[in-house]
Amino acid sequence: EAQVTQNPRYLITVTGKKLTVTCSQNMNHEYMSWYRQDPGLGLRQIYYSMNVEVTDKGDVPEGYKVSRKEKRNFPLILESPSPNQTSLYFCASSHKGQGAFHYGYTFGSGTRLTVV
Amino acid sequence: GQQLNQSPQSMFIQEGEDVSMNCTSSSIFNTWLWYKQEPGEGPVLLIALYKAGELTSNGRLTAQFGITRKDSFLNISASIPSDVGIYFCAGPGNSGNTPLVFGKGTRLSVIA
Numbered sequence: 001e002a003q004v005t006q007n008p009r010y011l012i013t014v015t016g017k018k019l020t021v022t023c024s025q026n027m028n029h030e031y032m033s034w035y036r037q038d039p040g041l042g043l044r045q046i047y048y049s050m051n052v053e054v055t056d057k058g059d060v061p062e063g064y065k066v067s068r069k070e071k072r073n074f075p076l077i078l079e080s081p082s083p084n085q086t087s088l089y090f091c092a093s094s095h096k097g098q099g100a101f102h103y104g105y106t107f108g109s110g111t112r113l114t115v116v
Numbered sequence: 117g118q119q120l121n122q123s124p125q126s127m128f129i130q131e132g133e134d135v136s137m138n139c140t141s142s143s144i145f146n147t148w149l150w151y152k153q154e155p156g157e158g159p160v161l162l163i164a165l166y167k168a169g170e171l172t173s174n175g176r177l178t179a180q181f182g183i184t185r186k187d188s189f190l191n192i193s194a195s196i197p198s199d200v201g202i203y204f205c206a207g208p209g210n211s212g213n214t215p216l217v218f219g220k221g222t223r224l225s226v227i228a
Contacts, residue, residue: 107158
Protein backbone atom coordinates (compact mmCIF):
# COMPACT_ATOMS: atom_id res chain seq x y z
CA GLU A 1 0.00 0.00 0.00
CA ALA A 2 1.32 3.44 -0.96
CA GLN A 3 1.80 5.41 2.20
CA VAL A 4 3.78 7.78 4.38
CA THR A 5 4.70 6.19 7.69
CA GLN A 6 5.55 8.21 10.77
CA ASN A 7 6.77 6.93 14.09
CA PRO A 8 5.94 7.20 16.86
CA ARG A 9 2.24 8.17 16.80
CA TYR A 10 2.39 9.53 20.33
CA LEU A 11 5.36 10.77 22.32
CA ILE A 12 5.70 12.42 25.70
CA THR A 13 9.15 13.71 26.56
CA VAL A 14 10.90 16.11 28.88
CA THR A 15 12.42 19.47 28.06
CA GLY A 16 15.90 19.19 26.60
CA LYS A 17 15.89 15.48 25.78
CA LYS A 18 16.80 15.01 22.14
CA LEU A 19 14.30 13.11 20.04
CA THR A 20 13.78 11.99 16.46
CA VAL A 21 10.50 11.45 14.66
CA THR A 22 10.95 9.14 11.70
CA CYS A 23 9.20 9.43 8.35
CA SER A 24 9.34 7.02 5.45
CA GLN A 25 7.49 6.89 2.12
CA ASN A 26 7.26 4.01 -0.34
CA MET A 27 6.09 5.95 -3.40
CA ASN A 28 9.51 7.06 -4.72
CA HIS A 29 8.51 10.67 -4.16
CA GLU A 30 11.07 13.42 -4.69
CA TYR A 31 9.46 15.95 -2.37
CA MET A 32 9.09 15.51 1.38
CA SER A 33 7.99 17.94 4.02
CA TRP A 34 7.25 18.37 7.71
CA TYR A 35 4.33 20.36 9.08
CA ARG A 36 3.12 21.12 12.55
CA GLN A 37 -0.54 21.66 13.34
CA ASP A 38 -1.69 23.80 16.24
CA PRO A 39 -5.21 24.94 17.17
CA GLY A 40 -6.10 28.18 15.45
CA LEU A 41 -2.87 28.23 13.44
CA GLY A 42 -3.55 25.52 10.87
CA LEU A 43 -0.71 23.63 9.19
CA ARG A 44 2.65 25.37 9.18
CA GLN A 45 5.64 24.08 7.29
CA ILE A 46 8.79 23.36 9.26
CA TYR A 47 11.22 22.04 6.63
CA TYR A 48 10.97 20.58 3.18
CA SER A 49 13.19 18.63 0.84
CA MET A 50 13.15 18.59 -2.95
CA ASN A 51 15.42 15.57 -3.24
CA VAL A 52 18.23 13.66 -1.55
CA GLU A 53 20.65 16.01 0.27
CA VAL A 54 18.47 19.03 -0.61
CA THR A 55 16.59 20.59 2.30
CA ASP A 56 15.23 24.05 3.01
CA LYS A 57 13.53 25.94 5.80
CA GLY A 58 9.81 26.41 5.89
CA ASP A 59 7.92 29.00 7.89
CA VAL A 60 8.74 27.73 11.41
CA PRO A 61 12.14 25.98 11.35
CA GLU A 62 13.54 27.19 14.69
CA GLY A 63 14.36 24.36 17.06
CA TYR A 64 14.19 21.64 14.38
CA LYS A 65 16.63 19.83 12.14
CA VAL A 66 16.10 17.47 9.24
CA SER A 67 18.20 15.31 6.96
CA ARG A 68 17.54 13.59 3.64
CA LYS A 69 20.24 11.01 3.13
CA GLU A 70 17.96 8.58 1.34
CA LYS A 71 15.03 9.29 -0.93
CA ARG A 72 12.50 7.42 1.19
CA ASN A 73 13.39 8.82 4.65
CA PHE A 74 13.07 12.30 6.09
CA PRO A 75 13.53 12.31 9.89
CA LEU A 76 12.66 15.32 12.04
CA ILE A 77 15.10 15.99 14.88
CA LEU A 78 14.46 18.07 17.96
CA GLU A 79 17.86 18.60 19.56
CA SER A 80 16.55 20.25 22.72
CA PRO A 81 12.75 20.11 22.81
CA SER A 82 10.83 22.81 24.63
CA PRO A 83 7.18 22.97 25.72
CA ASN A 84 6.32 25.32 22.83
CA GLN A 85 7.12 22.43 20.48
CA THR A 86 4.17 20.48 21.86
CA SER A 87 2.13 19.94 18.73
CA LEU A 88 0.76 17.53 16.16
CA TYR A 89 3.37 16.82 13.49
CA PHE A 90 2.79 15.58 9.97
CA CYS A 91 5.21 14.27 7.41
CA ALA A 92 4.17 14.49 3.76
CA SER A 93 5.54 13.59 0.34
CA SER A 94 4.78 14.08 -3.33
CA HIS A 95 6.22 13.63 -6.78
CA LYS A 96 8.11 16.55 -8.23
CA GLY A 97 5.72 19.04 -9.76
CA GLN A 98 5.85 20.12 -13.39
CA GLY A 99 6.82 23.75 -13.69
CA ALA A 100 4.78 25.79 -11.24
CA PHE A 101 2.25 23.02 -10.63
CA HIS A 102 2.02 20.88 -7.52
CA TYR A 103 0.52 17.39 -7.35
CA GLY A 104 -0.35 17.72 -3.70
CA TYR A 105 1.18 15.99 -0.73
CA THR A 106 0.29 12.60 0.68
CA PHE A 107 0.32 12.90 4.46
CA GLY A 108 1.25 10.50 7.21
CA SER A 109 -1.10 9.85 10.13
CA GLY A 110 0.67 12.27 12.44
CA THR A 111 2.80 12.28 15.58
CA ARG A 112 1.37 13.89 18.67
CA LEU A 113 4.27 15.25 20.70
CA THR A 114 4.02 16.56 24.24
CA VAL A 115 7.04 18.23 25.84
CA VAL A 116 6.79 18.70 29.61
CA GLY B 117 5.15 34.20 4.33
CA GLN B 118 2.38 33.49 1.89
CA GLN B 119 -1.07 33.38 3.45
CA LEU B 120 -4.33 31.84 2.42
CA ASN B 121 -7.54 33.20 3.89
CA GLN B 122 -10.13 30.50 4.28
CA SER B 123 -13.73 31.06 5.29
CA PRO B 124 -15.83 30.33 7.13
CA GLN B 125 -13.82 29.09 10.10
CA SER B 126 -16.58 26.70 11.10
CA MET B 127 -20.00 25.61 9.96
CA PHE B 128 -22.86 23.75 11.60
CA ILE B 129 -25.31 22.40 9.08
CA GLN B 130 -28.22 19.99 8.90
CA GLU B 131 -27.78 16.70 7.11
CA GLY B 132 -28.87 17.08 3.50
CA GLU B 133 -27.88 20.73 3.20
CA ASP B 134 -25.37 22.03 0.70
CA VAL B 135 -22.11 23.56 1.92
CA SER B 136 -19.89 26.20 0.39
CA MET B 137 -16.48 27.40 1.53
CA ASN B 138 -13.81 29.48 -0.09
CA CYS B 139 -10.17 30.42 -0.02
CA THR B 140 -8.42 33.57 -1.18
CA SER B 141 -4.80 34.51 -1.71
CA SER B 142 -3.02 37.82 -2.07
CA SER B 143 -1.04 36.46 -5.01
CA ILE B 144 -1.70 34.32 -8.06
CA PHE B 145 -1.62 30.54 -7.68
CA ASN B 146 -1.04 27.97 -10.42
CA THR B 147 -2.43 25.13 -8.36
CA TRP B 148 -5.29 24.95 -5.88
CA LEU B 149 -5.72 21.89 -3.69
CA TRP B 150 -8.49 20.91 -1.31
CA TYR B 151 -7.92 18.53 1.56
CA LYS B 152 -10.10 16.93 4.24
CA GLN B 153 -8.83 15.98 7.68
CA GLU B 154 -10.76 13.63 9.92
CA PRO B 155 -10.11 13.39 13.65
CA GLY B 156 -6.86 11.61 14.45
CA GLU B 157 -5.72 11.42 10.85
CA GLY B 158 -3.62 13.33 8.39
CA PRO B 159 -5.17 15.48 5.65
CA VAL B 160 -6.32 13.62 2.54
CA LEU B 161 -6.33 15.20 -0.90
CA LEU B 162 -9.85 15.61 -2.30
CA ILE B 163 -9.47 17.71 -5.44
CA ALA B 164 -6.61 19.31 -7.36
CA LEU B 165 -7.15 22.25 -9.73
CA TYR B 166 -4.61 23.45 -12.30
CA LYS B 167 -6.35 25.88 -14.63
CA ALA B 168 -8.14 29.18 -14.08
CA GLY B 169 -11.89 28.67 -14.34
CA GLU B 170 -11.57 24.91 -13.98
CA LEU B 171 -14.49 23.17 -12.29
CA THR B 172 -13.78 19.67 -10.96
CA SER B 173 -16.03 17.21 -9.14
CA ASN B 174 -15.33 14.28 -6.87
CA GLY B 175 -18.63 12.66 -5.99
CA ARG B 176 -20.69 15.22 -4.09
CA LEU B 177 -17.75 17.60 -3.91
CA THR B 178 -17.15 20.29 -6.52
CA ALA B 179 -14.27 22.73 -6.52
CA GLN B 180 -13.51 25.67 -8.76
CA PHE B 181 -10.30 27.48 -9.61
CA GLY B 182 -11.20 31.18 -9.62
CA ILE B 183 -10.67 33.08 -12.86
CA THR B 184 -8.50 35.66 -11.11
CA ARG B 185 -6.30 32.76 -9.95
CA LYS B 186 -6.42 34.24 -6.45
CA ASP B 187 -9.31 32.22 -5.10
CA SER B 188 -10.97 28.84 -5.05
CA PHE B 189 -14.27 27.43 -3.86
CA LEU B 190 -15.37 24.07 -2.54
CA ASN B 191 -18.98 22.97 -2.50
CA ILE B 192 -20.43 19.87 -0.89
CA SER B 193 -23.91 18.87 -1.94
CA ALA B 194 -26.43 16.97 0.17
CA SER B 195 -24.16 16.69 3.20
CA ILE B 196 -24.04 13.49 5.24
CA PRO B 197 -22.61 12.79 8.71
CA SER B 198 -19.34 11.41 7.32
CA ASP B 199 -18.59 14.82 5.77
CA VAL B 200 -17.61 15.98 9.25
CA GLY B 201 -14.02 17.14 9.44
CA ILE B 202 -11.73 20.04 8.70
CA TYR B 203 -11.39 21.15 5.09
CA PHE B 204 -8.19 22.87 4.01
CA CYS B 205 -7.27 24.72 0.87
CA ALA B 206 -3.63 24.74 -0.17
CA GLY B 207 -1.39 26.06 -2.89
CA PRO B 208 2.28 26.47 -3.77
CA GLY B 209 4.04 29.23 -1.88
CA ASN B 210 6.11 32.08 -3.25
CA SER B 211 9.42 30.26 -3.33
CA GLY B 212 8.53 27.72 -5.94
CA ASN B 213 6.20 24.83 -6.39
CA THR B 214 7.50 22.72 -3.54
CA PRO B 215 6.28 24.35 -0.33
CA LEU B 216 2.55 24.04 0.06
CA VAL B 217 0.86 26.80 2.02
CA PHE B 218 -2.36 25.89 3.79
CA GLY B 219 -5.38 27.86 4.83
CA LYS B 220 -6.41 27.56 8.48
CA GLY B 221 -9.28 25.30 7.62
CA THR B 222 -13.07 25.18 7.77
CA ARG B 223 -14.41 22.91 10.48
CA LEU B 224 -17.62 21.28 9.30
CA SER B 225 -20.16 19.77 11.67
CA VAL B 226 -23.20 17.94 10.32
CA ILE B 227 -26.27 17.57 12.49
CA ALA B 228 -28.28 14.48 11.69
